[in-house]
Amino acid sequence: MERFAGNVLAYLARYEGANANALARNLDAGIEAVDAGSTWLPVTVNHGEAGNAWVCSPRSTYIDYAAEEARRLLPAAIGRPLAGLCGQLARLADACALDRAVALNNWCLSTNLYPPLASLDIDRAIDQARQRWPQHALWLRSLNRHDNGDWLDALQARGFVLIASRQVWLYPDLDAAARLPNMRADARLLQRQDLHWCDNAAIRAEDAPRIAQLYAQLYLGKYSRWNPDYRPQMIADWHRDGLLRLEGWRDDAGQLQCIAGMFGTEHHVSTPIVGYDTAAPARLALYRTLTATSYRQARLSQRHLNLSAGAARFKRLRGGQAAIEYSAVWAPPQARRTRALLHALGLLTRRLGEPLMRHYRL
Structure with missing residues (x-):
């Protein structure tokens, strides 16, 4: 709990009362905090602002980004109708004020990490x-x-609805995963001589624009514009404040060619900042090098690794365990249309979305 609480203090000291636009260009949400007894929880407050990245917008998560993913990842016979359904839901979401939302424990990252509920x-x-x-x-x-599981049970008992979001890949036992052939092959990349590893202490503030560029090439250029477009200043600040551990690989000229930014609590670590030169030849195996870097840090710190969603086959072959990720949502009784839409989304995602994610191993 100490590490989580320390992260909260560092985050709120810099952002409480500010707008999330200070973190990413495509975010527009207030940053506040609520008292959770032993610590505070960071909060984002949305009033229905349009165009927000998915980390602050339920509409972007369950409609805009979902439509893109359906077209990109599913067979056309399934993906097109689902994308069309998302288009129909968009108008309903706006009418029901889906984005009038307060997100608790929201760090504006792809994966929010939680302490044990009892703490x-x-x-x-x-x-x-x-x-x-x-x-x-x-x-x-x-x-x-x-x-x-403790959070999900407690929130459901308090009237929260579960809405399935995506399938993520967890590594609760990296020592066992390290014995797999693909993991052993990736680990050899950590000894490469054509690029030079630089640890967290060797990343400088002046690297931040390059890091933001590499991240944007991958997450916005290759994946989706609904991902957060992080500012270089945010990356520099989080690194300086100890919120992000950055490890990268430089070429002979000192230019970063790939970067992994890790965010962690006592028992878990995620890698919300991943970037590499997407124009580089595939033979350089930059993505494999980055994931091996994250695996190594998680093992050294003896924490469980959450590698978020995407690249499912790649992660599965390296011992990743699939888990469905949910949002838990509660709407005030007077917001009847919002409550009805949330219950519908819960049913739709759990009865249709979850089986599709599991079947197609997304």
Whole structure:
């Protein structure tokens, strides 16, 4: 809990009362905090602003990004109708104020990490959020049954609806995974001589624009514009404040060619910042090098690794265990249309989305 609480203090010291646009160009949300007893929880507050990246916008998550993923990852016979359904839901979402949302424990990252539920007072945090934002739905995202079963059970008992989001890849036993052939092959890349590893202490503030560029090439250029477009200043600040551990690989000229930015708590670590020169030849294996770098750091720190979503086959062959990730959502009783839409999304994602994710191993 100490590491989580330290992260909260560093984050809120810099951003509480600010706008999330300070972190990413395509975010527009207030950053606040609620009291959870032993610590505070960072909160984003949205009033329905259009065009937000998915880390702050339920509409972007479940409609805009979902439509892109359906067209890109599913067979056309399934993907096209699902994308069309998302288009129909978009108008309904706007009419039902889906993006009038307060997200608790939201760090504006692809994966929010949680402490054990018993270490804080969740009722205190929820009650405070309901009092401060009585017209808003409350969201907690990035919850999976393997790592956050206590949270999911507690939130459901308090009337929260579970909405399936995506399938993520977990590595609770990296020592066992390290014995797999693909992991052993990746580990050999850590001895490469054509690029030079630089650890967290060797990353400089002046590297931040290059890091943001490499991340954007991958996450916005190759994947989706609904991903957060992080600012170089955010990366520099998080590194300086100890919120991000950065490890990268430089060429002979000192230019970063790939970078991994890791965010962690006592028991878990994720890699929300991943970037590499997407124009580089595939034979350089830059993505494999980065994932091996993340594996190594997780093993050294003896923490479980959450590698988020995407590249499913790649992660599965390296011992990744699939887990469905959920958002837990509660809407005030007077927001009847919002509550009805949330219940519909819950049913739709759990009865249709989950089976598709599992079947196609997305």
